[in-house]
Amino acid sequence: MNTRLNDPFVIGGHTLQSRFFLGTGRFPSPAVLQQALEASGTQVITFAVRRINLDDLADDNVLQHVANRGFVYLPNTSGASNADEAVRIARLARSAGLGNWIKVEISAHHRTLLPDPIETLRATERLVKEQFIVLPYTSDDPVLCHRLEEAGAAAVMPGGAPIGTGLGILNPYNLGLIVEEARVPIIVDAGIGSAQDVVQAMELGADGILANTPIAKAQDPVFMALAMKLAVEAGRLSRRAGRIPKKRYASASSELKGRLFEFAGTEGEG
Amino acid sequence: MRRKLDFKLYVITGESYHSSRDMLEVMEAALRGGADIVQLRDKKISKRELLEKARSLRDLTSRYGVPLIINDHPDVALAVNADGVHLGQDDLPLSVARSVLGPHRLIGISTHTIEQARVAERAGADYIGVGPVYPTGTKPGRQAVTTSYVSQAAAEIQIPFVAIGGITTDNAEEVLKAGARRLCAVSAIVGSNDPEGVCRNLLEQITGWKSGSSAEIPAEEREMVVTVNGRQERTKATTMLELAEHYKLADKHIVAELDGDIVPRQSWRETPLRIGASVEFVHFVGGG
Numbered sequence: 001m002n003t004r005l006n007d008p009f010v011i012g013g014h015t016l017q018s019r020f021f022l023g024t025g026r027f028p029s030p031a032v033l034q035q036a037l038e039a040s041g042t043q044v045i046t047f048a049v050r051r052i053n054l055d056d057l058a059d060d061n062v063l064q065h066v067a068n069r070g071f072v073y074l075p076n077t078s079g080a081s082n083a084d085e086a087v088r089i090a091r092l093a094r095s096a097g098l099g100n101w102i103k104v105e106i107s108a109h110h111r112t113l114l115p116d117p118i119e120t121l122r123a124t125e126r127l128v129k130e131q132f133i134v135l136p137y138t139s140d141d142p143v144l145c146h147r148l149e150e151a152g153a154a155a156v157m158p159g160g161a162p163i164g165t166g167l168g169i170l171n172p173y174n175l176g177l178i179v180e181e182a183r184v185p186i187i188v189d190a191g192i193g194s195a196q197d198v199v200q201a202m203e204l205g206a207d208g209i210l211a212n213t214p215i216a217k218a219q220d221p222v223f224m225a226l227a228m229k230l231a232v233e234a235g236r237l238s239r240r241a242g243r244i245p246k247k248r249y250a251s252a253s254s255e256l257k258g259r260l261f262e263f264a265g266t267e268g269e270g
Numbered sequence: 271m272r273r274k275l276d277f278k279l280y281v282i283t284g285e286s287y288h289s290s291r292d293m294l295e296v297m298e299a300a301l302r303g304g305a306d307i308v309q310l311r312d313k314k315i316s317k318r319e320l321l322e323k324a325r326s327l328r329d330l331t332s333r334y335g336v337p338l339i340i341n342d343h344p345d346v347a348l349a350v351n352a353d354g355v356h357l358g359q360d361d362l363p364l365s366v367a368r369s370v371l372g373p374h375r376l377i378g379i380s381t382h383t384i385e386q387a388r389v390a391e392r393a394g395a396d397y398i399g400v401g402p403v404y405p406t407g408t409k410p411g412r413q414a415v416t417t418s419y420v421s422q423a424a425a426e427i428q429i430p431f432v433a434i435g436g437i438t439t440d441n442a443e444e445v446l447k448a449g450a451r452r453l454c455a456v457s458a459i460v461g462s463n464d465p466e467g468v469c470r471n472l473l474e475q476i477t478g479w480k481s482g483s484s485a486e487i488p489a490e491e492r493e494m495v496v497t498v499n500g501r502q503e504r505t506k507a508t509t510m511l512e513l514a515e516h517y518k519l520a521d522k523h524i525v526a527e528l529d530g531d532i533v534p535r536q537s538w539r540e541t542p543l544r545i546g547a548s549v550e551f552v553h554f555v556g557g558g
Contacts, residue, residue: 047557048557061554211558
């Protein structure tokens, strides 16, 4: 289909064909992760920086399963609770030699894992100065998203709902405002439950989707990866196609002229 | 922020050792000899008498620019504007003393085991006493901890620690060899006819030791305690590379951090470890 060809998606100088970013956590096995990565068609994958377990040197390094596949690596700063910690994790990630993209993720609350907006902004400012390509995960506040853009974020990633809840796009109005104002890509990160949420986000004007739990924890992660890939494309095309305005009353899809019978129901006025 | 505490020779009052001479006279001799921190300790007199002694000792130590520590009594320390207090294991808990004294005064804690030392360090002590190294008349009946505890403290404790208990000019070298860099003496100093001379002697041994100490233990036998991934580990490794090799990580795709700074792989060989260093070895795991 040629429709996709003329729809460039550029972040930090990279032109991406896929608007679907995949997280690599919580998959039932490395094999399932592999298949899901393939089915999703993703080009950008996320992962976390963690201490090595000194007692168990079984190689649980995620890189061994994904190396040499041409992915753009988007390490996150999960586990940081302030800007200092996030910057420290970002530097560690960069020094692994896998590029300079970083997803700022600074959780402020143990139960909601909602991002700390102030620390997220601080970390973004600092990491931009340090030449990172910064994609902050943030709450879906239009003003905050704008501030992150001003701070130099390469893309802004508002959550639809708290991480791992699958509650979907809780505030479509906000997301609409965010994409309306943005001059950098908006990627909905967190809260997605199934393909319908993906379509909704894309139709609202999101430029991309980042998902992990709804795929890794689906009954069939590989099917869900494919479903969401298609949903991203469907939602994107639908957005570009331009939907019809919603109307209160029906309007017949078949021409009225030349019908065989007079309408038997109640006529409206006029 | 509290000011950074450093000292070499810690002297504690002990009037029972010099009943014929005035306490201030003896302590001034110690100060002339180079004592660089002074503690007032007298568990036998009334608080009012203690307060008077604290006042006069405050005047004296101020003239020499030396910190004054009051044993056991935060209220007396505050009343005379002393620099801090020293507490035993059965005295006021550190947190209580801290809330009384505020953030700026010094709090020292007597410890007799490495566990007590760790607790004190974590709780925010400014320094600890490590002892009694030898049996002492100042603390009769207390089991001596020997120099092995001094070595443990030297390997592990980051805040200043001072070896105390039965230390004299004769055995100071042994204590320094075990890893102490600060000494405290009571009877050896205030019970001497020449407190100034004893202080000078001890101080010379302390400062002299620093320059010539490293050759004492062969490198291959030296062990130190470092923190690796949040865990205290004993190691014979002397560089980052040796430490990574010890955990079989040298050929893994990992990143190393030493005291908060990333150490690029090509520098591991030349990057020395020091006692108390904090190392992180990290890698990538699945995440969203």
